[in-house]
Amino acid sequence: MIRRVMAADLPTPALLVDEEIFEANIAAASALLRGTAKTLRPHVKTHRTPALARRQLAEAVIGVTCATVGEMEVMADAGITDLLLANEVASTDKVQRIAALARRARVTVAVDDLAQIDALSAAAQAFSVHLDVLVDVDVGLRRCGLTGERQLLEAAAAVERMPALRLAGIMGYEGRLRASLPDRHEKAKSVFRTLAEVCRLLAVAGYGVDVVSGAGTSTLLEAVADPTITEIQAGTYALMEPDLEGLHLPFRCAVAVAATVISRSGCRAVVDAGRKTLGCEYGLPLTIEEGRVAVSISEEHTVFEWPGTPPPLGTIVLLRPSQVRTTFNLHDRAWVVGRDASIREVAVEARGRSQ
Template sequence: MIPPLSTPALVVDLDLFDANVDAMNELLQGTGKTVRPHVKTHRTPELAKRQLGQFAVGVTCATVGEAEVMVAAGIHDVLIANEVVDEAKLARIARLAQFANVMIAADDPAPVEALSRAAKRAGVTVGVLLDVDVLLHRCGVVSVPEALALARVIEGAPGVRLDGIMGYEGRVRLHTERRDELIAGAYAFLHKVRDGLVAAGHQVDVVSTAGTSTIREAIADPFVTEVQAGVYALMESELLVMDLPFRCAAAVRGTVISRHPGHFVADVGRRVVGVEYGPPVAVGIEASAVALSDEHATVAIAGTPPALGSQVDFIPGQIRTTFNLHDHVWVSRGGEIVDRWPVSARGASQ
């Protein structure tokens, strides 16, 4: 039996979520490319499973903990798109590879060698995507010679396998200055590394990249094989201005707890909604401003405020941190709550 919904509550509209998943598959139809949804977006296995199938062959995770939760839920193909250097975590990855196909990102020989030792002890093989710094200047090799040296280490180490390369260009917003030039430059360097590896005799089966803001560019690129986007299935209001066939499928539902001329207050604060990209958007309300404190959203309006005790949905500005603030997500069909699922990887950042 589904318990009664008490606000503030995170709610996903499954009709919209499934439509977004279908829209991604339509974008990929006939391209020969796949999507590996990034589950850091929601950390919810039940949602991740709904994204699999057709052109989605597995999931992308940000942490070892996320990968463990997804594999325990029955997902058997995971990429940890992050550098892992801690030997205890590398041992966990090796154990995980006993139950699933596991890949990780790497940009330095030392953790590859440590992973090799752990994989050898566990009797498994772990795939490696050579991480390339294409735009963010965060992680990743920065030159073809560095990539070649790392590839030689990977290919020479037992228990690990060079599966390809990856590079993340970050969120490149619609109005980012020199947007097209930045994305083209990022992919050009990814091509350069790929070509250098292939010329040296290395097999590069996977070229993995892109977030939701660069989906169209990744699909148009001739060398990209896999898209790592995650937000597309739930969306954020900031991305709605882009030419993408996705709609916002998640909201934090709140209750109006105070009302006055010119504004009302709902029980939706920073403890339940991510605000890194700005305040949430009140659905169906012509708000001139939304101000958040720990437990409250104060919504400025010109007209009559909604009734005391009525409910208002708020579309989060940052969907990923929003999910990590909730133990459960409520799911709806046709406007009716039909289930409640655990955000099982909430807090699984280790």
Template structure:
């Protein structure tokens, strides 16, 4: 495939391979369809309405977002089924969620009695029915109420609330995503989901409708997504993949890279790229370089520069452009305003990352 497109792109830049993107979308959609469950992809990974609509067109039930501001962006772009997979606590954000529910379905998760009461009070004043899911702590210890009796008590409170409706249970096993040994990951994930399914049954035994169990991620999609009783999964990173996830879940291919230019060759065996911490993140590891394997490796990363060591077999000159594969796709995407979309060696689009920086 021709790489002449690189000459037309100012660097550093985010580049998406359109065909790989489409394959990843299709593969996850077919997985969920074949198992009779819903797909609700987490769009915090790509933050791009165009890609969200591609996922919905392929069969996704709706989307997940992390922030109210993300929900506002995607709702304004025509997405009409949104799960805000975080508790909404502050009064002004609650009002914004209620505003969204005047024209699009926007659900939230809850894990405390006070939050349930605050949401119900605000919804009653606006005469809006708000759908909520109980957030279960399945071992991550970041948020959520414990499965079992504690969740049941919260379900009873929601059932009594005049303007809240229990949609189901949210159960994100994020602490298991990066376990390398699959058998260990499978056993721990199934143990989590067993507690979740039993909690759903307990709630229903007490006469309360609880129709949905949603959770999972790219790292556990094929475990959580096949567990009896789970009705929906929320993977995000599969859409692009990064080399960290790809080493654990090779089912989806790497569709996104950071294009960068060789700026300097200060000494033998060293190149400096125009890709620093403002262009790629390293919170989950150093980037790899497409087509170079271990022949090019990161030495130091500053705000605007990346110094790399090169094998004697590598011939890179000032002005050459190479592609870096990030170890964490979500945080890297949030550094950019748009994607360059490539197909068959040509730039076919510039897609806005409209929810970039939407952190409130």
């Protein structure tokens, strides 16, 4: 479908989303969750695009997950009214912006420090709102989150003490568990076991744990089968990345970057997209139609070797970036290519909203 549409002469590099695949991925995620009591809260860091996020609000989807306050504000502006910040904040201005958001959306925030709890409580009181809080558990990523029993209980107690805060539950994120990771099933189970233990710890101490939020696309199947997880934060599922292939997920890659051949020499073809339009954290881009991996990349160029004769100057080549999240974050707009070969521009409005 995307190939047909390139006749539309979009200036390259152009970020494209295959609508048919995007919708099939959303339907497949809903199907996976059907019959479970679990909900999906798609992580919008994947695309930072409200027009795509709104379409993910499907069956079993209660709201979205955000990584930054800026993302939350953009999603609230787009009419999304249930927001989780799966991240910590420690600046006065951001705490106040979160409280301001709670005037127009249900807002849940992660915490892993008593100072954050104090600041959120003060801001919530000042803004006459209440905030739901998840205690963040370090399940092995060694980034944010608490580990010790004493610390977890202290955090829960601190949240409960604050009249403007409600202890909604816990969260824990493990990072991507690739298909190539030999003990990935054990790792996923160990993550969910840790969360189950924290649930028990808090329950024994008398705290209610309604929400156990976690899991990404790489652990989505395990999370669906797990009895502890109540809410899944996966985001990449809707657009997919080649890096997740091999996990037998019912999702396909929906993203392409169209680039133009601008130079050729011998078997070499150079296209006009590079690191400033393609996220490369999981490897160099490949051509979608030929499955050819780039041999080198710089800021505005990607070089391919083309056995035989490379395509003529001006040819549009469709590239698959290895990392969808950082790719979207480089573009101001994406083009959604419909089943009927229509194209619709969508703004990547939360691009650059890491503040």
